[in-house]
Amino acid sequence: MSTVTKQKRAVAINPTxxxxxIGAMLATYGVHGALTINHGSQGCATYPRHQMxxxxxxxxxxxxxxxxxxxxxxxxxxxxxxxxxxxxxRYHPTMITVCSTCxxxxxxxxxxxxxDEFIEGHPDVDIPIITVNTPSYIGTHITGFDNFLKTVAVDxxxxxxxxxxxxxxxxxxNPGDIREIEAMTRKMGIEGIFLTDYSDTLDGGIYRPKPQFxxxxxxxxxxxxxxxxxxxxxxxxxxxxxxxxxxxxxxxxPAYTLPMPIGIENTDKFIKTLSKVTGREIxxxxxxxxxxxxxxxxxxxxxxxxxKVAIFGxxxxxEGLVRLAAEIGLEPKFALTSSDFKPxxxxxxxxxxxxxxxxxxxxxSDLHELYKKIKEEPVDLIFGTSKGRFIEEDLDxxxxxxxxxxxxxxxxxxxxxxxxRGGIYLVDKITNxxxxxxxxxxxxxxxEKPVEGAD
Amino acid sequence: MLLKCDKTIPERKKHIVIKGExxxxxxxxxxxxxxxxxxTPGDMTERGxxxxxxxxxxxxxxxxxxxxxxxPIGCAYYSWGxxxxxxxxxxxxxxxxxxxxxxxxxxxxxxxxxxxSIIEASKEFPEAKGVFVYNTCPTALIGDDGKYIAKxxxxxxxxxxxxxxxxxxxxxxxxxxxxxxxxxIFDTLVGSxxxxxxxxxxxxxxxxxxxxxxEKTFEHLxxxxxxxxITRFTGNVSIDDLKIMHKAQLNVVHCQRSATYIADMMREKxxxxxxxVTLWGISNMSNALRDVAKFFGLEKEAERIINTETAKIxxxxxxxxxxxxxxxxxxxxxAPRAWHWPDLMRELGMEVVVAATTFGHEDDYDKxxxxxxxxxxxxxxxxxxxLEEIIETYKPDLFISGNKEKYLAYKLGTxxxxxxxxxxxxxxxxxxxxxxxxDIDRAINTPVWEMLREKAxxxxxxxxxxxx
Numbered sequence: 001m002s003t004v005t006k007q008k009r010a011v012a013i014n015p016t017x018x019x020x021x022i023g024a025m026l027a028t029y030g031v032h033g034a035l036t037i038n039h040g041s042q043g044c045a046t047y048p049r050h051q052m053x054x055x056x057x058x059x060x061x062x063x064x065x066x067x068x069x070x071x072x073x074x075x076x077x078x079x080x081x082x083x084x085x086x087x088x089x090r091y092h093p094t095m096i097t098v099c100s101t102c103x104x105x106x107x108x109x110x111x112x113x114x115x116d117e118f119i120e121g122h123p124d125v126d127i128p129i130i131t132v133n134t135p136s137y138i139g140t141h142i143t144g145f146d147n148f149l150k151t152v153a154v155d156x157x158x159x160x161x162x163x164x165x166x167x168x169x170x171x172x173x174n175p176g177d178i179r180e181i182e183a184m185t186r187k188m189g190i191e192g193i194f195l196t197d198y199s200d201t202l203d204g205g206i207y208r209p210k211p212q213f214x215x216x217x218x219x220x221x222x223x224x225x226x227x228x229x230x231x232x233x234x235x236x237x238x239x240x241x242x243x244x245x246x247x248x249x250x251x252x253x254p255a256y257t258l259p260m261p262i263g264i265e266n267t268d269k270f271i272k273t274l275s276k277v278t279g280r281e282i283x284x285x286x287x288x289x290x291x292x293x294x295x296x297x298x299x300x301x302x303x304x305x306x307x308k309v310a311i312f313g314x315x316x317x318x319e320g321l322v323r324l325a326a327e328i329g330l331e332p333k334f335a336l337t338s339s340d341f342k343p344x345x346x347x348x349x350x351x352x353x354x355x356x357x358x359x360x361x362x363x364x365s366d367l368h369e370l371y372k373k374i375k376e377e378p379v380d381l382i383f384g385t386s387k388g389r390f391i392e393e394d395l396d397x398x399x400x401x402x403x404x405x406x407x408x409x410x411x412x413x414x415x416x417x418x419x420x421r422g423g424i425y426l427v428d429k430i431t432n433x434x435x436x437x438x439x440x441x442x443x444x445x446x447x448e449k450p451v452e453g454a455d
Numbered sequence: 456m457l458l459k460c461d462k463t464i465p466e467r468k469k470h471i472v473i474k475g476e477x478x479x480x481x482x483x484x485x486x487x488x489x490x491x492x493x494x495t496p497g498d499m500t501e502r503g504x505x506x507x508x509x510x511x512x513x514x515x516x517x518x519x520x521x522x523x524x525x526x527p528i529g530c531a532y533y534s535w536g537x538x539x540x541x542x543x544x545x546x547x548x549x550x551x552x553x554x555x556x557x558x559x560x561x562x563x564x565x566x567x568x569x570x571x572s573i574i575e576a577s578k579e580f581p582e583a584k585g586v587f588v589y590n591t592c593p594t595a596l597i598g599d600d601g602k603y604i605a606k607x608x609x610x611x612x613x614x615x616x617x618x619x620x621x622x623x624x625x626x627x628x629x630x631x632x633x634x635x636x637x638x639x640i641f642d643t644l645v646g647s648x649x650x651x652x653x654x655x656x657x658x659x660x661x662x663x664x665x666x667x668x669x670e671k672t673f674e675h676l677x678x679x680x681x682x683x684x685i686t687r688f689t690g691n692v693s694i695d696d697l698k699i700m701h702k703a704q705l706n707v708v709h710c711q712r713s714a715t716y717i718a719d720m721m722r723e724k725x726x727x728x729x730x731x732v733t734l735w736g737i738s739n740m741s742n743a744l745r746d747v748a749k750f751f752g753l754e755k756e757a758e759r760i761i762n763t764e765t766a767k768i769x770x771x772x773x774x775x776x777x778x779x780x781x782x783x784x785x786x787x788x789x790a791p792r793a794w795h796w797p798d799l800m801r802e803l804g805m806e807v808v809v810a811a812t813t814f815g816h817e818d819d820y821d822k823x824x825x826x827x828x829x830x831x832x833x834x835x836x837x838x839x840x841x842l843e844e845i846i847e848t849y850k851p852d853l854f855i856s857g858n859k860e861k862y863l864a865y866k867l868g869t870x871x872x873x874x875x876x877x878x879x880x881x882x883x884x885x886x887x888x889x890x891x892x893x894d895i896d897r898a899i900n901t902p903v904w905e906m907l908r909e910k911a912x913x914x915x916x917x918x919x920x921x922x923x
Contacts, residue, residue: 013576041506046500
C-alpha cells in the first residue's frame with residue numbers, strides 16, 4: 001500500500017523544478033521562426049538560455065526587455081514596446097511570444113494591454129504576438145509550457161474544412177521523443193499537428209549558409225488549422241491537458257488526455273486512441289515494435305525483477321516511468337516530484353493501487369529529502385535528471401538519466417523514451433546499468449557481487 | 456561604426472569601434488566606446504543580472520556556507536552548479552537552498568519563510584559555517600527586510616548570516632552584483648576577528664574564483680617563493696578566511712573588474728597595498744611573480760622559479776605554436792579576459808581581430824584598446840545578431856566565448872573555446888597555458904571542419920524557405 005507525503009520544510013534543498021518562463025520559451029521554440037521576448041530582468045532570459053544550451057547543445061535565443069531599477073518605479077511599458085519593435089524589425093519572426101516574470105508581474109505591468117497598444121500603433125506588423133503569464137512564484141517550469149498551449153488554443157485556431165489530421169501535444173519531452181511520436185503516427189498513415197514541435201529546432205543539423213531560424217517547427221498555418229483536426233491528444237496531463245479541453249469546448253474537437261506513452265500499456269493507449277479517432281488500423285510495423293519490446297523485457301527479466309527503484313522528475317514523466325518500471329518487474333519505492341499538483345497525488349495513488357505497489361509518493365519534495373529516504377531504505381536504481389548526480393555519487397547507486405535537464409552526459413536529448421522503441425531503449429539502458437554495477441556476466445547470466453551465502 | 460543588422464537600432468553605433476578609425480587612434484588615444492549602460496530592449500544580450508553576478512561569481516565560490524536564495528525557485532535552480540568554481544570540500548556546489556516564495560508570500564510577505572528556511576537549512580547541515588542569503592527581484596519589490604531577518608537568524612543559529620541586496624533589476628548587468636558582493640563581504644566579514652598570528656610575507660589572491668582549479672597552477676609558485684596566501688577572494692575559500700583578509704600585507708588583484716572594489720576598500724580602511732596582476736599566460740605569470748617578489752624583496756627566488764617553470768613548458772608551447780601560427784581570434788568575455796588574453800594569443804602566434812565584453816567598464820576598454828592591434832573591432836555588449844554578422848564577416852579561426860555562444864559558433868562552422876568555464880582547463884599559470892594551447896589546437900585542428908568545407912552535402916528539397 002502506497003502513501004502520499006508532502007514535505008514539511010519551508011526551505012527547498014535541491015529541488016527538481018525550475019520556474020515558468022523557460023516553459024514558454026521551450027514551447028515557442030517548437031513554432032517555426034517564432035521568438036520569445038522575456039519581459040523582466042536580463043537574468044530571467046539569460047539563465048534559461050544557459051540551461052537549455054546545456055541540455056540541447058544548440059544556440060538558444062531569447063530576447064529580453066532588460067528591466068532595470070528605473071523601470072521598477074515607472075513600469076516596463078517603454079522597454080516592452082521598444083523590444084517588440086527591435087525584434088520585429090530586425091528578425092521578422094513568424095510570431096512573438098511575450099512572457100512575463102516575477103518582476104514585471106509584481107510591478108503590475110499590463111502586458112496584454114501594452115501588446116495591443118503596440119499592434120495598434122504598428123499597422124505594418126502582420127504577425128501574431130501572444131502573451132503568456134509566467135511569474136516564477138506560481139507553478140513550475142512546466143506551468144509556462146502549459147500556459148503557452150492554453151494561449152495558443154484560444155488565440156490561433158480558425159474553423160474551416162476538416163483536415164483529417166490529429167492534434168498532438170507531446171508536452172515537455174525531448175526532440176527524440178517528438179520524432180518517435182511523429183514516426184508512430186506516420187506508421188499508421190496519420191498526419192499530426194504537433195503543439196509544438198521542437199524536434200528539429202532543438203536538435204538541428206549543420207547547414208551552410210546557416211538559416212536565420214532553425215529548420216523545422218510547427219508552422220503558423222498549422223496552428224490556425226488545428227481547429228479542423230479530428231481530435232486533440234494530450235500526452236501529458238499537466239502540459240496540454242487543459243489546452244486539449246479548450247479545443248473540445250471551443251472548436252468541438254474531442255480531447256483525449258492520456259498518460260505519457262512510456263512502456264507497453266501507455267503506448268498501447270496512445271496507438272489505440274490514434275486508431276479510434278482516425279479509423280485506421282494499427283500497422284504491422286508498430287505491432288512488430290511492440291513484439292520486440294516484449295522480447296526485450298523477457299530477455300532482461302532475470303536481471304531486473306524485484307530490484308528497487310526511486311523515480312523523480314516532472315509529474316507526467318514520473319507517472320509514465322512508474323508504470324514502465326512495474327512492467328519490467330522493478331519495484332518503485334519512491335516517486336518524487338517538486339510540484340504541488342493535487343490531482344497528481346490522487347492519480348499516483350490510483351496507479352499504485354492498480355499495480356499493487358508499495359511506494360512513497362513524494363509531493364512538493366526535493367532531492368535532499370529523497371537522499372535521506374534512500375539512505376534509510378536503499379534502492380538499486382534511480383531514474384531522473386542530472387540533478388540527482390550527487391545521490392548517485394554519494395550512495396553509489398546508478399542514476400539512469402532521463403527527463404530535463406541532462407547536463408552531464410551527451411546526446412540524451414536525441415533519444416526517445418516514449419513508444420515501443422523508446423521502451424526498448426530504456427530496457428537496454430537499465431539492464432546495462434545493472435550488469436555494469438552488479439558483477440560478473442558469463443554466458444548471459446549474472447554472478448552478483450558479493451556472492452550470496454558466502455562470507 | 457554601425458553593423459548591417461543594427462540599422463533599426465542606431466544607438467548601437469557608439470558601442471562598436473575599430474581601432475585606428477574615426478578618431479580612435481592607432482596608438483589607442485582618443486578611443487571611446489559606450490559601455491556599462493542599459494542594454495537596448497529586445498536585444499538578445501549575453502548579459503545576466505545582479506543576482507547572477509553576486510551569487511554566481513562572488514558569493515557562490517565560498518565553500519563552507521549555505522548558499523540561500525531568498526526568492527522564487529528559478530533564481531536558485533539556475534545558479535546550481537553551472538560555474539566550475541571548484542573547492543576542496545564535499546559540501547561545496549552540491550546543494551542549493553531557496554526560500555521558494557510562492558504567490559501567497561508575494562501578497563503577505565516572505566520574511567517568516569526566509570527565517571524558517573535559514574533555521575531549517577542550518578539544522579540539516581550543522582557542518583556549514585554560516586549562511587549567505589541572496590535577494591531577488593520579487594522579494595525586494597514586496598519590501599521584505601532581508602537584512603533584519605539575517606540578523607535575527609544569526610542570533611538564532613549562532614553563526615554568521617550575511618545578506619546580499621543583489622536583486623536582479625539593480626544595475627545594468629551582473630557587474631553590479633560583483634560590486635554588491637564585494638561591499639557586503641567587506642562590511643560584514645572582513646576584520647571581524649583579530650588573530651594574533653604572525654602574518655609576515657602574506658598576501659591575498661583577490662579576484663580569482665578557482666575556475667577548474669586555476670589556483671592549483673599558481674599557488675605553489677607563490678609559496679615556493681616564500682609568500683603565504685591567507686585568503687583567496689573567493690575561489691576555494693572558507694568564510695573564516697574572509698574574516699582575516701585584512702591581516703595580509705599585500706592584495707594581489709587578478710580580476711580587475713569584479714574584485715578591485717574590495718582591494719580599494721581595504722586600502723582605505725587597513726592601508727593594505729595592492730598590485731594588479733594577470734595570472735594567465737607565460738610572460739604575465741612571470742611578471743606577476745616578479746611584482747610580488749619585488750614587494751617582499753624575494754627577486755632571486757622569483758627568477759629561479761620563473762626559469763624552471765618556463766623551461767618546463769617551452770617545448771610544449773613551441774609545438775602548439777607551430778600548429779596555431781597566424782590564426783585569428785575573436786575574443787568575447789565578461790570583461791577583463793578580453794584584455795588579459797591578447798597577450799596569450801600572441802604567445803601562441805595568433806592575433807586578436809575582434810574583442811568584446813559583456814559588462815566591461817571604461818577602464819576595461821582602455822586596456823583592450825592598448826592591447827589589440829590597429830584594425831581590431833571592439834564591441835560592447837554584443838547581441839546575438841551582431842555576433843553572427845561579425846563571425847560571418849571577419850571569419851575568425853577561433854571564437855573564445857561562453858556556453859550560450861558556443862553552439863551559434865558551431866552552426867556557423869567556427870572553432871570555439873569556452874573561456875568562461877574552460878573546455879578542460881585549468882588555463883591559469885604556466886601549466887594552464889599548455890592546457891589552453893592544447894584546447895585551442897583541438898578546437899582549430901579537429902578534422903570535422905575539413906569535412907564541413909569539403910564534404911558537406913548541399914541542402915536538397917528543403918521546406919525551410921530561409922535555407923538557400
